[in-house]
Amino acid sequence: MKHSGVEYIVKSLRGLKRFGLAAIAASAALLLAACGGPAGVTGENRETAGSGAGANVEKTMTVAMITHSTPGDTFWDIVRKGAEAAAAKDGIELLYSSDPDGAKQSQLVEQAIDQGVDGIIVTLAKPEAMTASVEKAVAAGIPVFSINSGQEAWEAMGVLAHFGQDELVSGQAAGDQFNELGAQNVICVIHEQGNVGHESRCQGVDETLDGKMEIVYVNAADPTNVQSTIAAKLQADASIDYILTLGAPQAAIALTSIEEAGSGAKLATFDLNADVVAGLQNGDLQFAVDQQPYLQGYEAMDAVWLYQTNGNVLGGGLPVLTGPSIVTPDQADTLSEYVDNGTR
Numbered sequence: 001m002k003h004s005g006v007e008y009i010v011k012s013l014r015g016l017k018r019f020g021l022a023a024i025a026a027s028a029a030l031l032l033a034a035c036g037g038p039a040g041v042t043g044e045n046r047e048t049a050g051s052g053a054g055a056n057v058e059k060t061m062t063v064a065m066i067t068h069s070t071p072g073d074t075f076w077d078i079v080r081k082g083a084e085a086a087a088a089k090d091g092i093e094l095l096y097s098s099d100p101d102g103a104k105q106s107q108l109v110e111q112a113i114d115q116g117v118d119g120i121i122v123t124l125a126k127p128e129a130m131t132a133s134v135e136k137a138v139a140a141g142i143p144v145f146s147i148n149s150g151q152e153a154w155e156a157m158g159v160l161a162h163f164g165q166d167e168l169v170s171g172q173a174a175g176d177q178f179n180e181l182g183a184q185n186v187i188c189v190i191h192e193q194g195n196v197g198h199e200s201r202c203q204g205v206d207e208t209l210d211g212k213m214e215i216v217y218v219n220a221a222d223p224t225n226v227q228s229t230i231a232a233k234l235q236a237d238a239s240i241d242y243i244l245t246l247g248a249p250q251a252a253i254a255l256t257s258i259e260e261a262g263s264g265a266k267l268a269t270f271d272l273n274a275d276v277v278a279g280l281q282n283g284d285l286q287f288a289v290d291q292q293p294y295l296q297g298y299e300a301m302d303a304v305w306l307y308q309t310n311g312n313v314l315g316g317g318l319p320v321l322t323g324p325s326i327v328t329p330d331q332a333d334t335l336s337e338y339v340d341n342g343t344r
Contacts, residue, residue, distance in 0.1 A: 001089035007077025030137070041287040056328045057091040063119040063304050064112035065297070068105055068149070069098040070192070070220045072250055074273040074289065074291055078143060083121070090305040100192065100221070102129025109133035112142075115172070119143050121199035121297075122306050126155075131157055143307050147296045149197040151319050161315040163300045165291040165323035167197040167336035171204020172318030173324050174268065175213075176242060177287050181266075191220035191250050198246050201270065205244065218250070226253045227260070234261035242266050242286075248273040256282055271326065277339045291323030294343045 043228065063081055069076035080096055087094040095117065098104045102125070110133050112120050120137050124130050124146050131153075137144050138158035146162045154162040178186055178210040186209060188202035206213045216233055218226040234240055243258070243265050245251045258265055269276060270289045275281035279285035299320060306312040314320055328336065338344035 002323040003266070008099070022281065031276075035150065057088065059093045060091045061118035061305070061308055062093040062095060062115070063087065063301065064097070064108075064115070064117045065301075066094045066108045067096075067098040067123045067147075068102070068103060068192075068195075070100045075247060075249075075271050078273075078293040078342060078344070079297040082294035082299075083107050083153075084297075084303045086298045086305070088299035090302065092301060092305060094106045094301070102126030102194070103221045106130050106133040109137060109209070114138055115138050116301065116334055117142065119145070120268050120307055121147055121190040121300045121304065122157075122159075124301055125151050125192070125197060127153035127196065128164065134159065145300045145303050147300045148293070149195065152196070152215075154319075160313050161300075161303055163296045163303070163315075163322060164319065165321060166319070167200035168204045168207075170270070170291065170324035171206075172208045172286075173326055174202075174270075174289050175205040175208030177268070177326055178205070178236060178242060178244075179208065179210050183287060184245055185211065185237070186211060186213045186242045187216045187230075187240055187241045188213055188231060189216050189218055189226075189243060189245045190256065191218050191245070192246055193217050193219075199244055200246075212214060220247065220250065223253055224250075226250055227257050230254050230257035234258065234263040234342070238263070240265050242268065244270040247277045248288075251263055251276055251285065252278065255279070270343050272335065272339060272341050277332050277336050280327065280329045281336075283329065286329070288319040288327045290325045290327050290344070292325070292344070293322075295322045 067076055082095055097108045099108060106129050109122060113136060122134060123145060134144055134157045143158045146159045149163045151162055151164060151166060153212050178270055188205055190198045192198055192200060194342055202215050216229060218229045238278050248269060248271040251267060252275045254267055266286050268286045272290050274287055276285060276288050280288060303314045335344050
């Protein structure tokens with residue numbers, strides 16, 4: 001069954017006007033001039049942002065951004081670049097850290113609380129593991145904002161606002177796009193088991209897809225596992241005609257799996273990077289679902305500054321949606337410049 005509301009949401013978000021969130025549209029002009037800092041850091045190592053435009057602005061507050069990124073995931077480099085641009089503009093010292101393990105990510109939040117930071121930005125991919133530490137931060141009077149993952153969980157934890165896409169709706173949009181392509185048998189590749197957002201994406205595909213869909217679990221931290229698992233699935237079932245990966249790095253690996261299996265399956269993915277845009281341009285990918293990660297990092301960092309300096313809360317109690325937007329091959333050329341700049 002196709003959900004007619006999905007197409008409307010996707011089209012409205014392309015104009016950055018979903019729910020009338022003028023704050024997103026107003027900040028779009030800022031993105032054109034923004035520039036970022038150093039490459040992303042993973043693990044429990046922390047690094048202070050201070051390069052790029054605005055580096056000489058007096059630092060008036062410190063904000064910790066703590067994500068569930070795995071090493072080498074280009075998506076989070078873009079999130080961080082957006083956060084760094086806003087931090088440089090606002091005079092914020094940004095402390096970035098990450099860990100894909102929910103318990104360890106929660107410990108990083110505890111460390112930020114002990115440091116007495118002025119704000120925390122966090123992802124909630126594994127909300128059960130994060131609840132205690134986030135609620136502790138809120139109880140300590142630290143404003144907390146969530147990005148990317150946790151749309152169903154942020155309010156209950158006392159988080160002030162959430163920036164990201166509705167994962168279920170994004171999956172529904174992907175399912176509708178598969179229907180337009182005539183897909184009959186799709187595998188949805190989840191690269192981080194236990195991530196509630198990933199599960200919601202695949203659920204959304206299943207709800208709108210006219211054909212059948214099956215979830216395949218892989219381990220993003222082990223590219224060899226990703227490649228061999230997808231290849232084995234393709235070899236075992238020649239009727240699979242489409243693969244959907246949930247991250248840009250996994251899309252590149254899936255292309256190798258298709259070749260290894262001698263499969264005729266076609267590929268689509270969530271998220272953008274240079275390889276995905278090139279794949280759209282040369283026909284290796286059929287479409288991508290973009291959630292604008294740069295905007296997530298930028299808006300969340302701005303949200304901390306606005307709250308601390310003016311008491312404003314972006315979104316007014318509603319999630320600030322940054323996606324989904326379906327990117328097709330005929331749109332890839334227009335995005336290549338922004339991908340090269342690391343902002344899409």
